[in-house]
Amino acid sequence: MAQLISNSSRIVMWVVLCLMMWWLGLSAAAYNYNVMSYGAKADGKTECSRAFVKAWASACGSQRAATMYVPKGRFLIKAVQFSGPCRNRVTVQMDGTLVAPSNYWDMGNSGFWILFIKVTDLAVIGGTLDAKGPAFWACRRSGSTCPVGARSITFNWANNIVISGLTSINSQLSHLVINSCNNVLVRNVNLIAPDQSPNTDGIHVQSSTGITITGATLKTGDDCVSIGPGTKNMLMTNIKCGPGHGVSIGSLGKDLYENGVQNVTLTNAVFTGSDNGVRIKSWARPSKGYVSNIVFQNLIMNNVQNPIIIDQNYCPNNQGCPRQSSGVKISGVTYRNIKGSSATPEAVTFDCSRSNPCRGIRLQDIKLTFRNGPATSSCNNIGGTSIGVLIPRSCLRS
Numbered sequence: 181m182a183q184l185i186s187n188s189s190r191i192v193m194w195v196v197l198c199l200m201m202w203w204l205g206l207s208a209a210a211y212n213y214n215v216m217s218y219g220a221k222a223d224g225k226t227e228c229s230r231a232f233v234k235a236w237a238s239a240c241g242s243q244r245a246a247t248m249y250v251p252k253g254r255f256l257i258k259a260v261q262f263s264g265p266c267r268n269r270v271t272v273q274m275d276g277t278l279v280a281p282s283n284y285w286d287m288g289n290s291g292f293w294i295l296f297i298k299v300t301d302l303a304v305i306g307g308t309l310d311a312k313g314p315a316f317w318a319c320r321r322s323g324s325t326c327p328v329g330a331r332s333i334t335f336n337w338a339n340n341i342v343i344s345g346l347t348s349i350n351s352q353l354s355h356l357v358i359n360s361c362n363n364v365l366v367r368n369v370n371l372i373a374p375d376q377s378p379n380t381d382g383i384h385v386q387s388s389t390g391i392t393i394t395g396a397t398l399k400t401g402d403d404c405v406s407i408g409p410g411t412k413n414m415l416m417t418n419i420k421c422g423p424g425h426g427v428s429i430g431s432l433g434k435d436l437y438e439n440g441v442q443n444v445t446l447t448n449a450v451f452t453g454s455d456n457g458v459r460i461k462s463w464a465r466p467s468k469g470y471v472s473n474i475v476f477q478n479l480i481m482n483n484v485q486n487p488i489i490i491d492q493n494y495c496p497n498n499q500g501c502p503r504q505s506s507g508v509k510i511s512g513v514t515y516r517n518i519k520g521s522s523a524t525p526e527a528v529t530f531d532c533s534r535s536n537p538c539r540g541i542r543l544q545d546i547k548l549t550f551r552n553g554p555a556t557s558s559c560n561n562i563g564g565t566s567i568g569v570l571i572p573r574s575c576l577r578s
């Protein structure tokens with residue numbers, strides 16, 4: 181009798197164990213949403229937007245942390261929106277490449293290609309984006325009627341975001357846009373478009389707080405990184421920029437009422453053949469905007485047109501700002517340990533606002549040459565201090 185009981189309890193135990201393992205296996209699988217299961221085809225020809233949006237909806241609605249998975253292959257995607265809020269943390273793991281329609285008109289006129297909106301706790305890992313920019317750029321250059329074009333990947337009103345290992349080539353407009361976000365980490369991204377491709381910013385940030393960009397190769401036709409109004413607490417490290425227009429704060433002060441840019445640090449960056457190194461740029465128009473607490477340090481310039489520049493007299497085609505000066509107040513900008521070569525004689529240009537001179541500009545250990553000799557600098561309406569080795573000679577007191 182005793183033998184019988186222990187035998188049957190052993191069987192029950194096994195059954196329970198097996199049930200548990202089956203359930204665990206099932207649940208692990210259930211939280212991985214592969215776009216192939218939603219009808220995606222990895223042939224680069226079949227339109228997959230609906231499959232992606234469905235897979236996103238499942239991942240985003242999942243009761244547990246979920247992964248939306250894009251396997252190897254090429255996936256044709258039109259403009260898609262991945263909306264939150266989601267029930268849990270979502271990871272979008274991409275081993276494949278997303279390709280835009282060959283006909284740029286098929287992208288629509290939203291201005292976005294891949295758009296994440298109102299998502300919290302999201303990681304986008306890996307992936308390649310090919311926006312097929314060249315045909316669109318050619319349309320713009322030809323002066324014929326073109327659609328508005330699309331930013332390749334955009335995050336709007338998103339918080340706690342990681343973007344890691346993303347590659348983007350030939351964006352129609354900006355590659356990566358971070359707008360009205362908090363706490364975003366951009367890690368090891370490669371954003372590539374040809375020199376002279378119009379408006380292909382690498383990373384554009386605005387109205388956002390707590391942005392870290394670490395490890396980025398940015399080869400573009402416009403700014404490598406452009407920083408717009410309302411950006412606060414931003415750190416950029418290990419950046420390779422060029423070709424492109426450099427790292428730019430601005431253009432600011434186009435509007436009278438505009439949020440400022442504060443606490444931005446760029447450290448450990450190499451600029452190669454870019455139009456600018458580090459630039460702060462504002463319109464010559466009245467504005468309540470400001471720039472404060474900025475650090476540019478440990479930078480190498482290789483044949484850069486304007487390694488260090490503040491331009492507060494921006495007024496393209498002299499339209500909309502006649503005889504005006506910039507209202508943007510620039511203060512507390514440190515340039516430290518910046519070395520290398522300028523492609524023009526004037527390596528340092530401070531052209532600050534007549535009505536709002538730059539204050540608290542600090543220069544320390546600058547060595548910029550032009551054709552193996554010292555480069556020059558020019559200053560308008562600037563105050564601050566300088567220490568250490570300074571080539572070109574600084575116009576600030578030491």
Ligand SMILES: *[C@@H]1O[C@H](CO)[C@@H](O)[C@H](O)[C@H]1NC(C)=O
Nearest residue numbers: 390391412413414415443445
């Ligand atoms: C400045 O920004 C960094 C992030 O880049 C942050 O760690 C730091 O706390 C900020 N400083 C202030 C005074 O807000």
